[in-house]
Amino acid sequence: xxxxxxxxxxxxxxxxxxxxxxxxxxxxxxxxxxxxxxxxxxxxxxxxxxxxxxxxxxxxxxxxxxxxxxxxxxxxxxxxxxxxxxxxxxxxxxxxxxxxxxxxxxxxxxxxxxxxxxxxxxxxxxxxxxxxxxxxxxxxxxxxxxxxxxxxxxxxxxxxxxxxxxxxxxxxxxxxxxxxxxxxxxxxxxxxxxxxxxxxxxxxxxxxxxxxxxxxxxxxxxxxxxxxxxxxxxxxxxxxxxxxxxxxxxxxxxxxxxxxxxxxxxxxxxxxxxxxxxxxxxxxxxxxxxxxxxxxxxxxxxxxxxxxxxxxxxxxxxxxxxxxxxxxxxxxxxxxxxxxxxxxxxxxxxxxxxxxxxxxxxxxxxxxxxxxxxxxxxxxxxxxxxxxxxxxxxxxxxxxxxxxxxxxxxxxxxxxxxxxxxxxxxxxxxx
Numbered sequence: 001x002x003x004x005x006x007x008x009x010x011x012x013x014x015x016x017x018x019x020x021x022x023x024x025x026x027x028x029x030x031x032x033x034x035x036x037x038x039x040x041x042x043x044x045x046x047x048x049x050x051x052x053x054x055x056x057x058x059x060x061x062x063x064x065x066x067x068x069x070x071x072x073x074x075x076x077x078x079x080x081x082x083x084x085x086x087x088x089x090x091x092x093x094x095x096x097x098x099x100x101x102x103x104x105x106x107x108x109x110x111x112x113x114x115x116x117x118x119x120x121x122x123x124x125x126x127x128x129x130x131x132x133x134x135x136x137x138x139x140x141x142x143x144x145x146x147x148x149x150x151x152x153x154x155x156x157x158x159x160x161x162x163x164x165x166x167x168x169x170x171x172x173x174x175x176x177x178x179x180x181x182x183x184x185x186x187x188x189x190x191x192x193x194x195x196x197x198x199x200x201x202x203x204x205x206x207x208x209x210x211x212x213x214x215x216x217x218x219x220x221x222x223x224x225x226x227x228x229x230x231x232x233x234x235x236x237x238x239x240x241x242x243x244x245x246x247x248x249x250x251x252x253x254x255x256x257x258x259x260x261x262x263x264x265x266x267x268x269x270x271x272x273x274x275x276x277x278x279x280x281x282x283x284x285x286x287x288x289x290x291x292x293x294x295x296x297x298x299x300x301x302x303x304x305x306x307x308x309x310x311x312x313x314x315x316x317x318x319x320x321x322x323x324x325x326x327x328x329x330x331x332x333x334x335x336x337x338x339x340x341x342x343x344x345x346x347x348x349x350x351x352x353x354x355x356x357x358x359x360x361x362x363x364x365x366x367x368x369x370x371x372x373x374x375x376x377x378x379x380x381x382x383x384x385x386x387x388x389x390x391x392x393x394x395x396x397x398x399x400x401x402x403x404x405x406x407x408x409x410x411x412x413x414x415x416x417x418x419x420x421x422x423x424x425x426x427x428x429x430x431x
Contacts, residue, residue, distance in 0.1 A: 046072040047367050050105035050114045050135075052126060054078045054087030056239055057140055058117030061167075061360070062087055065115060070364040074111060077102050079219040080238070100219045102126050106133040113163075113367055116140060119241045120248040121227045124149040125427055127164075127377075131156050132430070136163040138363045142249065142257035143380035147388050147419040150381030151407060152429045157377040163366045165373040166380030168261045169359035170331070177353060179320065179329035180266040185350045187341055188322025191305060194263045195319040197312025198255045200294065203240050205287035209233045226423035235288055243289035250291025253387040256309070259316045261375075261383040262329065263307055265353070266320050270379050274299035274307065277389045278399035297390045309390065392418055 049071050051062045055078070065071050076087040076098050088098045099105065105114060106129055113136035116126050120142055127139045131153070143166050144150035157164045170176045183191060211231030214220035220232050227246045230236065242248035264270055279297030284290060299307040317330035328335040336342050346352075356362040356374040366373045385407070392415060393400050401410035409415040423429070 046070055047364055048072055048074045048110055048112045050075040050077065050108070050111045051087060051091070051117070052077045052102045052105060052114055053117035053119075053122075053140075054083050054090075055080070055117070057167075058083070058115075059087065059090065061115050061117050061138070061140070062090055064360050065364075066091060068361055068364055070361070070368070075099070075105050075108065077105050079222045081217040100222065103129070106130055106135060112136065113138065113363075117167075119223075119237075120253065121145045121246065122225055124153045125226055125423075125429070128153050128156055128429060131160050131162045131164075134160070134162075136363075136367050138165045138167065138360070139380070140167040141261075141380060142253040142384045142387060143377065144384040144388070145248070146421050147385050147407065149429055150384055154377045154381045156430065161370075163363070163370060163373060164377040164380075165359070165363035165366070166375040166377065166383075167359070168258060168375040168380060168383065170258050170262055171265065171354070171374045172356040172359040172362060173331070174357070175329050175331070175334040176262050176265075177355065179318070179327050179334055180262065181346060181351070181353045182327060182336075182341060182344060183266040183320045183322070184268055184353060185346050187325070187344055188320060188327065189324035191267065191320060191322045193305065193321045194267065194307040195321065196256075196259045196263055196307060196309040197314075197317045198251055198259055198309065199314065199316050200311050201243060201251055201289075201291075203243060203289075205235055205240070205243070205284070205289040207286045209235060209288050224424070226427035228424060233288065240289075243291050245290050248291070249387055249391050251311075252292060252295060252309075252390050253384065255316050256387040256390070257380075257383055259318050260307075260309065260386050261379070262318045263320075264379075264383055264386070266318070267301070267305065267307075269301065269382075271382060273382055273386055273404035274301050274389070274402060275404065276300040276399060276401055277393045279309075279390065279393055281394040283394075292391065292394055295390065295394055297393065299386065299389070388419075 047070055049065055051073055054062050054076055066073055073091045076084060076091055076093060078084040078087060079100050084098045105111060114130045116123060116137060116139040118126060123139055124144055127137045130137050211233060214232040223237060242254050243250055277297060277299050279295060281292040281295035283292055294311040297309040315331045317328060320327045325341055326337045354374050362374050389402055396415060400412060400415055403410055
């Protein structure tokens with residue numbers, strides 16, 4: 001069960017970054033605040049939802065929320081009209097309940113909450129606009145594309161008093177909850193190391209690609225949104241966007257936001273993070289994709305604990321190693337050494353971690369109760385930040401010192417500039 005260190009790989013710079021001004025109002029967004037906590041709810045008094053993004057995971061979220069008795073989907077948005085039509089059909093809605101512009105969803109006073117399942121570079125701009133418009137938000141992971149925008153969003157959620165759920169649904173899984181609760185209650189003795197495995201890329205780009213006209217059904221300029229303009233090619237969009245650094249951070253942010261999130265939960269550092277990161281990685285040498293193919297990273301925390309993160313297999317896993325045993329957890333299984341740990345019961349006075357068995361229902365319950373969700377914005381931001389730290393260390397090819405309280409790199413001006421990215425006009429974030 002001990003995960004061995006992976007051999008080092010060569011590095012190739014891949015990320016085009018810029019200091020970019022992150023100031024200024026998020027332009028073009030309506031500032032509509034419902035007259036009540038829920039706005040004007042549906043006749044059944046269910047929570048009225050707008051679904052923004054109905055591609056792969058977005059369609060999964062649409063179906064998942066449509067089966068929740070507390071919710072009613074009233075509007076669907078997607079910049080690809082083929083996806084939009086499929087989403088409307090799945091939700092049983094008429095064409096006038098669909099749009100390619102998310103701002104139309106946010107402008108409706110009868111919508112209480114939105115579900116954001118867009119490509120990663122749109123997560124924060126849309127979620128921030130929704131919060132400003134008085135909507136509660138369920139947003140897919142990874143929550144952010146940059147470190148800075150995560151801080152902007154988390155602060156806005158707090159300022160506007162909105163309910164927010166990051167789609168880190170492993171927090172609502174029995175295996176992961178059980179594993180973390182055992183660790184947090186000292187069942188392994190003093191925690192020494194954490195080992196995280198993240199799946200490798202599941203798509204490959206050809207060595208060459210040719211720009212071509214965007215399909216007439218796709219609002220391509222809106223798909224790009226705040227990202228730099230780039231010529232259309234099919235592999236730039238729809239799932240494979242995640243292997244292009246203008247839109248995502250590769251599998252390190254995609255699957256890493258799941259497994260590193262669990263490592264944080266078990267370590268008890270949900271609202272903090274490591275103080276140092278170093279490692280090596282291998283990048284594509286040609287083609288459209290430019291995020292890391294493989295990596296071997298070490299994150300060091302202030303208490304001396306080290307988290308070893310590397311490319312692995314399957315859906316990934318987390319191993320907690322303590323002085324008195326180990327716990328292995330993945331979506332498929334939960335194993336302990338010694339085996340008797342699995343039968344351990346925590347005493348009444350033990351630490352009780354947040355309990356949720358249905359991530360979407362937990363969000364809806366919290367919309368009604370106004371309580372914290374299982375994965376609020378601050379936690380989603382902190383987890384995504386660690387993924388970004390790893391990518392930045394690989395890009396720069398050197399160890400980085402991180403101050404999790406100030407959320408800045410120590411004595412490294414170049415790395416600090418890379419916490420930000422410029423946004424293509426007219427898109428900007430409220431500071």
